[in-house]
Amino acid sequence: MSGGVDSSVAAALLLEQGHDVFGITMKHYDNKLSGFDPGEGIEASILDAEAVAARLGIQYYVIDLQKDFQSIVEKNFITEYQAGRTPNPCTLCNPTIKWGKLLDRALELDADKIATGHFVRLLEKDGLYELHKGSDPVKDQSYMLWGLNQTQLRKTLFPVGNLTKKEIRKIANELKLPIHDKKDSQEICFIKGHYEDYLRKKIKFQFGDITLPDGKIIGKHRGLPLYTIGQRKGLNTPWSSPLYVLHKDSDNNILIVTEDLNDLKQESFCLKDLNWLAGALPEQDDTITVQIRYNSDPVPVRKFELQSDRMKVF
Numbered sequence: 001m002s003g004g005v006d007s008s009v010a011a012a013l014l015l016e017q018g019h020d021v022f023g024i025t026m027k028h029y030d031n032k033l034s035g036f037d038p039g040e041g042i043e044a045s046i047l048d049a050e051a052v053a054a055r056l057g058i059q060y061y062v063i064d065l066q067k068d069f070q071s072i073v074e075k076n077f078i079t080e081y082q083a084g085r086t087p088n089p090c091t092l093c094n095p096t097i098k099w100g101k102l103l104d105r106a107l108e109l110d111a112d113k114i115a116t117g118h119f120v121r122l123l124e125k126d127g128l129y130e131l132h133k134g135s136d137p138v139k140d141q142s143y144m145l146w147g148l149n150q151t152q153l154r155k156t157l158f159p160v161g162n163l164t165k166k167e168i169r170k171i172a173n174e175l176k177l178p179i180h181d182k183k184d185s186q187e188i189c190f191i192k193g194h195y196e197d198y199l200r201k202k203i204k205f206q207f208g209d210i211t212l213p214d215g216k217i218i219g220k221h222r223g224l225p226l227y228t229i230g231q232r233k234g235l236n237t238p239w240s241s242p243l244y245v246l247h248k249d250s251d252n253n254i255l256i257v258t259e260d261l262n263d264l265k266q267e268s269f270c271l272k273d274l275n276w277l278a279g280a281l282p283e284q285d286d287t288i289t290v291q292i293r294y295n296s297d298p299v300p301v302r303k304f305e306l307q308s309d310r311m312k313v314f
Helices: 005-016 041-056 066-082 089-108 150-154 165-174 195-202
Strands: 022-027 059-064 120-125 128-133 208-211 217-221 244-249 254-258 269-271 304-307 310-313
Touching: 005 041, 005 165, 022 041, 022 089, 041 059, 059 089, 066 089, 066 195, 089 150, 128 150
Parallel strands: 022 059, 208 254
Antiparallel strands: 120 128, 208 217, 244 254, 269 310, 304 310
16 A cells, blocks of 8 residues: 555455455655655655555554665666666566565465556466556556566456546545545655756766767756656757757767657667566567557567567567
8 A cells, every 4th residue: 555546445445345455555765865854755655554544444564675675676776877777666666576575575464465556457368367458548557567477466456457547536535535635646756856866866977068969069968877868858958949868978978969859760679678477478470569668659569589588679
Protein backbone atom coordinates (compact mmCIF):
# COMPACT_ATOMS: atom_id res chain seq x y z
CA MET A 1 0.00 0.00 0.00
CA SER A 2 1.57 3.23 -1.18
CA GLY A 3 -0.96 5.50 0.48
CA GLY A 4 -2.43 6.29 -2.93
CA VAL A 5 -5.90 5.67 -4.28
CA ASP A 6 -5.01 2.75 -6.59
CA SER A 7 -3.46 0.41 -4.01
CA SER A 8 -6.13 1.41 -1.48
CA VAL A 9 -8.94 0.43 -3.84
CA ALA A 10 -7.05 -2.76 -4.71
CA ALA A 11 -7.13 -3.74 -1.02
CA ALA A 12 -10.83 -2.87 -0.76
CA LEU A 13 -11.72 -4.95 -3.84
CA LEU A 14 -9.86 -7.97 -2.50
CA LEU A 15 -11.79 -7.71 0.75
CA GLU A 16 -15.07 -7.61 -1.17
CA GLN A 17 -13.99 -10.75 -3.04
CA GLY A 18 -13.53 -12.58 0.26
CA HIS A 19 -9.76 -12.58 0.53
CA ASP A 20 -7.96 -12.34 3.88
CA VAL A 21 -6.07 -9.07 3.40
CA PHE A 22 -3.37 -7.18 5.26
CA GLY A 23 -1.51 -4.08 4.14
CA ILE A 24 2.22 -3.50 3.72
CA THR A 25 4.11 -0.30 2.96
CA MET A 26 7.82 -0.37 2.29
CA LYS A 27 9.83 2.41 3.84
CA HIS A 28 12.55 2.66 1.23
CA TYR A 29 14.17 6.03 1.90
CA ASP A 30 14.86 8.46 4.73
CA ASN A 31 12.73 11.60 4.61
CA LYS A 32 15.43 13.92 5.90
CA LEU A 33 18.20 12.58 3.67
CA SER A 34 15.92 12.91 0.63
CA GLY A 35 15.08 16.53 1.46
CA PHE A 36 11.50 16.03 2.61
CA ASP A 37 10.08 17.88 5.59
CA PRO A 38 8.43 15.96 8.46
CA GLY A 39 5.02 14.73 7.35
CA GLU A 40 5.96 14.75 3.65
CA GLY A 41 7.29 12.02 1.38
CA ILE A 42 7.31 8.48 2.70
CA GLU A 43 6.06 9.62 6.11
CA ALA A 44 2.91 11.01 4.49
CA SER A 45 2.48 7.82 2.45
CA ILE A 46 2.68 5.67 5.57
CA LEU A 47 0.15 7.81 7.43
CA ASP A 48 -2.27 7.68 4.49
CA ALA A 49 -1.89 3.92 4.06
CA GLU A 50 -2.36 3.41 7.80
CA ALA A 51 -5.57 5.47 7.69
CA VAL A 52 -6.92 3.40 4.79
CA ALA A 53 -6.06 0.15 6.55
CA ALA A 54 -7.92 1.36 9.64
CA ARG A 55 -10.92 2.31 7.49
CA LEU A 56 -10.93 -1.15 5.89
CA GLY A 57 -10.32 -2.90 9.20
CA ILE A 58 -7.18 -4.76 8.12
CA GLN A 59 -3.81 -5.32 9.73
CA TYR A 60 -1.04 -3.05 8.53
CA TYR A 61 2.76 -3.34 8.53
CA VAL A 62 5.65 -1.06 7.60
CA ILE A 63 8.69 -2.88 6.23
CA ASP A 64 12.04 -1.08 6.36
CA LEU A 65 13.89 -1.63 3.08
CA GLN A 66 16.04 1.49 3.08
CA LYS A 67 19.40 -0.29 2.93
CA ASP A 68 18.33 -2.55 0.07
CA PHE A 69 16.79 0.31 -1.89
CA GLN A 70 19.84 2.50 -1.42
CA SER A 71 22.34 -0.19 -2.38
CA ILE A 72 20.40 -1.39 -5.44
CA VAL A 73 18.12 1.31 -6.86
CA GLU A 74 19.70 4.58 -5.75
CA LYS A 75 23.21 3.33 -6.49
CA ASN A 76 22.16 2.30 -10.01
CA PHE A 77 20.34 5.62 -10.50
CA ILE A 78 23.55 7.53 -9.81
CA THR A 79 25.80 5.15 -11.76
CA GLU A 80 23.61 5.32 -14.86
CA TYR A 81 23.62 9.11 -14.88
CA GLN A 82 27.39 9.10 -14.45
CA ALA A 83 27.59 6.85 -17.52
CA GLY A 84 25.54 9.31 -19.55
CA ARG A 85 22.34 7.27 -19.57
CA THR A 86 18.90 8.25 -18.25
CA PRO A 87 17.58 5.49 -15.96
CA ASN A 88 14.05 4.68 -14.89
CA PRO A 89 14.39 3.65 -11.22
CA CYS A 90 10.91 2.06 -11.10
CA THR A 91 11.84 -0.62 -13.63
CA LEU A 92 14.70 -1.75 -11.37
CA CYS A 93 12.87 -1.30 -8.08
CA ASN A 94 9.93 -3.46 -9.13
CA PRO A 95 11.71 -6.79 -9.76
CA THR A 96 14.41 -6.35 -7.09
CA ILE A 97 12.69 -4.53 -4.21
CA LYS A 98 8.89 -4.70 -4.51
CA TRP A 99 8.77 -8.18 -6.04
CA GLY A 100 12.05 -9.12 -4.42
CA LYS A 101 12.62 -8.07 -0.83
CA LEU A 102 9.03 -6.94 -0.15
CA LEU A 103 7.49 -10.10 -1.62
CA ASP A 104 9.83 -12.20 0.54
CA ARG A 105 8.75 -10.33 3.66
CA ALA A 106 5.07 -10.69 2.75
CA LEU A 107 5.50 -14.44 2.37
CA GLU A 108 7.21 -14.54 5.77
CA LEU A 109 4.02 -12.97 7.16
CA ASP A 110 2.11 -15.97 5.72
CA ALA A 111 0.75 -14.24 2.65
CA ASP A 112 -0.06 -16.49 -0.31
CA LYS A 113 0.21 -13.64 -2.80
CA ILE A 114 0.76 -9.91 -2.97
CA ALA A 115 -1.48 -7.44 -4.76
CA THR A 116 -0.70 -3.96 -6.05
CA GLY A 117 -2.55 -1.05 -7.59
CA HIS A 118 -0.74 -1.24 -10.94
CA PHE A 119 -2.80 -0.70 -14.08
CA VAL A 120 -1.93 -4.04 -15.70
CA ARG A 121 -3.72 -7.32 -16.37
CA LEU A 122 -2.39 -10.82 -15.74
CA LEU A 123 -3.53 -13.74 -17.92
CA GLU A 124 -2.60 -17.38 -17.43
CA LYS A 125 -2.22 -19.70 -20.43
CA ASP A 126 -0.98 -23.28 -20.18
CA GLY A 127 0.62 -22.62 -16.82
CA LEU A 128 2.46 -19.50 -17.96
CA TYR A 129 1.54 -15.97 -16.90
CA GLU A 130 1.30 -13.18 -19.44
CA LEU A 131 1.50 -9.51 -18.51
CA HIS A 132 -0.99 -7.40 -20.49
CA LYS A 133 -1.74 -3.71 -20.64
CA GLY A 134 -4.30 -2.26 -18.26
CA SER A 135 -7.77 -1.31 -19.48
CA ASP A 136 -7.03 2.38 -19.02
CA PRO A 137 -4.61 3.25 -21.86
CA VAL A 138 -3.66 6.55 -20.24
CA LYS A 139 -2.65 4.90 -16.95
CA ASP A 140 -1.25 1.60 -18.26
CA GLN A 141 1.87 0.59 -16.29
CA SER A 142 2.91 -2.64 -18.01
CA TYR A 143 6.10 -0.91 -19.18
CA MET A 144 7.21 -0.54 -15.56
CA LEU A 145 6.90 -4.28 -14.87
CA TRP A 146 8.87 -5.71 -17.79
CA GLY A 147 11.51 -7.13 -15.43
CA LEU A 148 9.22 -9.49 -13.49
CA ASN A 149 9.62 -13.25 -13.85
CA GLN A 150 7.17 -16.15 -13.79
CA THR A 151 7.69 -16.89 -10.09
CA GLN A 152 6.92 -13.28 -9.19
CA LEU A 153 3.89 -13.06 -11.47
CA ARG A 154 2.51 -16.31 -10.08
CA LYS A 155 2.50 -14.72 -6.63
CA THR A 156 0.73 -11.52 -7.72
CA LEU A 157 -2.77 -10.12 -8.18
CA PHE A 158 -3.64 -6.89 -10.00
CA PRO A 159 -7.18 -6.05 -8.81
CA VAL A 160 -7.53 -2.70 -10.62
CA GLY A 161 -6.12 -3.71 -14.00
CA ASN A 162 -9.56 -3.91 -15.60
CA LEU A 163 -10.66 -0.52 -14.27
CA THR A 164 -10.15 3.06 -15.40
CA LYS A 165 -8.81 5.76 -13.12
CA LYS A 166 -12.24 7.39 -13.07
CA GLU A 167 -13.83 4.14 -11.89
CA ILE A 168 -11.21 3.74 -9.16
CA ARG A 169 -11.82 7.25 -7.85
CA LYS A 170 -15.56 6.54 -7.83
CA ILE A 171 -15.06 3.37 -5.78
CA ALA A 172 -12.74 5.17 -3.34
CA ASN A 173 -15.31 7.92 -2.88
CA GLU A 174 -18.19 5.47 -2.36
CA LEU A 175 -16.15 3.62 0.27
CA LYS A 176 -15.26 6.94 1.91
CA LEU A 177 -11.58 6.12 1.83
CA PRO A 178 -9.60 9.03 3.32
CA ILE A 179 -7.42 9.31 0.20
CA HIS A 180 -10.23 9.26 -2.41
CA ASP A 181 -9.22 12.67 -3.81
CA LYS A 182 -5.44 12.35 -3.36
CA LYS A 183 -3.47 13.45 -6.42
CA ASP A 184 -1.41 10.95 -8.37
CA SER A 185 2.34 11.05 -7.82
CA GLN A 186 4.23 12.32 -10.86
CA GLU A 187 7.79 12.59 -9.56
CA ILE A 188 10.60 10.22 -8.60
CA CYS A 189 9.38 8.98 -5.23
CA PHE A 190 12.67 9.26 -3.32
CA ILE A 191 13.58 12.74 -4.55
CA LYS A 192 11.97 15.99 -3.48
CA GLY A 193 11.94 18.60 -6.21
CA HIS A 194 14.02 18.33 -9.36
CA TYR A 195 16.33 15.36 -9.77
CA GLU A 196 19.17 17.73 -10.76
CA ASP A 197 19.44 19.00 -7.19
CA TYR A 198 19.68 15.41 -5.95
CA LEU A 199 22.34 14.46 -8.50
CA ARG A 200 24.46 17.52 -7.76
CA LYS A 201 24.89 16.20 -4.22
CA LYS A 202 26.10 12.86 -5.59
CA ILE A 203 27.99 13.69 -8.79
CA LYS A 204 30.52 16.37 -9.67
CA PHE A 205 29.35 17.99 -12.91
CA GLN A 206 31.53 19.81 -15.41
CA PHE A 207 30.10 22.65 -17.49
CA GLY A 208 30.83 22.57 -21.21
CA ASP A 209 29.89 23.76 -24.69
CA ILE A 210 26.63 23.21 -26.53
CA THR A 211 27.21 22.98 -30.27
CA LEU A 212 25.30 22.36 -33.48
CA PRO A 213 26.29 19.32 -35.59
CA ASP A 214 28.66 21.53 -37.60
CA GLY A 215 30.59 22.44 -34.44
CA LYS A 216 29.22 25.95 -33.98
CA ILE A 217 29.11 26.82 -30.26
CA ILE A 218 25.72 28.22 -29.25
CA GLY A 219 25.70 27.91 -25.46
CA LYS A 220 26.85 26.18 -22.29
CA HIS A 221 25.52 22.99 -20.69
CA ARG A 222 25.32 22.31 -16.94
CA GLY A 223 26.85 18.83 -17.06
CA LEU A 224 26.34 16.06 -19.64
CA PRO A 225 24.62 13.59 -17.27
CA LEU A 226 21.71 16.04 -16.90
CA TYR A 227 20.65 15.68 -20.54
CA THR A 228 18.80 12.96 -22.43
CA ILE A 229 18.94 12.19 -26.14
CA GLY A 230 15.88 13.77 -27.75
CA GLN A 231 15.39 16.28 -24.93
CA ARG A 232 14.00 19.67 -25.97
CA LYS A 233 13.11 21.48 -22.75
CA GLY A 234 15.67 22.80 -20.29
CA LEU A 235 18.48 23.60 -22.75
CA ASN A 236 18.32 27.31 -21.83
CA THR A 237 19.89 28.25 -25.15
CA PRO A 238 18.17 31.09 -27.03
CA TRP A 239 17.52 30.01 -30.61
CA SER A 240 15.09 30.82 -33.40
CA SER A 241 13.68 27.28 -33.53
CA PRO A 242 13.36 24.32 -31.11
CA LEU A 243 16.57 22.44 -30.36
CA TYR A 244 16.91 18.75 -29.50
CA VAL A 245 19.75 16.86 -27.83
CA LEU A 246 21.40 14.77 -30.54
CA HIS A 247 24.56 13.42 -28.94
CA LYS A 248 26.65 13.62 -25.77
CA ASP A 249 30.37 13.71 -26.55
CA SER A 250 31.75 12.64 -23.18
CA ASP A 251 35.38 12.59 -24.38
CA ASN A 252 35.27 16.32 -25.12
CA ASN A 253 32.45 17.25 -22.72
CA ILE A 254 30.33 18.65 -25.56
CA LEU A 255 26.55 18.54 -25.87
CA ILE A 256 25.52 18.39 -29.53
CA VAL A 257 22.03 19.60 -30.42
CA THR A 258 20.06 19.83 -33.65
CA GLU A 259 17.16 21.76 -35.13
CA ASP A 260 16.15 18.84 -37.34
CA LEU A 261 14.11 16.08 -35.69
CA ASN A 262 15.03 13.78 -38.57
CA ASP A 263 18.59 13.72 -37.22
CA LEU A 264 17.28 11.77 -34.23
CA LYS A 265 15.72 8.98 -36.26
CA GLN A 266 17.35 5.55 -36.01
CA GLU A 267 16.83 2.62 -38.38
CA SER A 268 17.93 0.15 -35.71
CA PHE A 269 19.25 -0.19 -32.18
CA CYS A 270 20.14 -2.90 -29.66
CA LEU A 271 18.21 -4.02 -26.60
CA LYS A 272 19.96 -5.59 -23.61
CA ASP A 273 18.91 -7.12 -20.27
CA LEU A 274 16.25 -9.11 -22.13
CA ASN A 275 13.47 -10.73 -20.13
CA TRP A 276 11.04 -13.10 -21.83
CA LEU A 277 8.19 -12.86 -19.34
CA ALA A 278 6.08 -15.64 -20.86
CA GLY A 279 9.02 -17.96 -21.49
CA ALA A 280 9.21 -18.31 -25.28
CA LEU A 281 11.49 -16.32 -27.55
CA PRO A 282 9.74 -14.40 -30.35
CA GLU A 283 9.54 -15.66 -33.92
CA GLN A 284 10.23 -13.49 -36.96
CA ASP A 285 6.57 -13.58 -38.01
CA ASP A 286 5.35 -12.46 -34.57
CA THR A 287 3.92 -8.97 -34.24
CA ILE A 288 6.41 -7.05 -32.10
CA THR A 289 6.50 -3.45 -30.95
CA VAL A 290 9.18 -1.55 -29.06
CA GLN A 291 8.64 1.23 -26.52
CA ILE A 292 11.64 3.36 -25.59
CA ARG A 293 10.21 5.25 -22.61
CA TYR A 294 7.19 5.21 -20.33
CA ASN A 295 4.82 7.61 -22.09
CA SER A 296 5.97 7.02 -25.66
CA ASP A 297 3.88 5.11 -28.20
CA PRO A 298 4.95 1.56 -29.11
CA VAL A 299 6.56 1.37 -32.56
CA PRO A 300 6.24 -1.70 -34.86
CA VAL A 301 9.39 -3.76 -35.39
CA ARG A 302 10.05 -4.79 -39.01
CA LYS A 303 12.59 -7.48 -38.15
CA PHE A 304 15.01 -8.41 -35.38
CA GLU A 305 18.25 -10.27 -34.77
CA LEU A 306 19.01 -12.17 -31.57
CA GLN A 307 22.64 -11.75 -30.54
CA SER A 308 23.38 -13.88 -27.43
CA ASP A 309 22.15 -11.64 -24.60
CA ARG A 310 21.02 -8.82 -26.91
CA MET A 311 18.43 -8.15 -29.55
CA LYS A 312 18.87 -5.83 -32.51
CA VAL A 313 15.60 -4.40 -33.80
CA PHE A 314 14.90 -2.69 -37.12
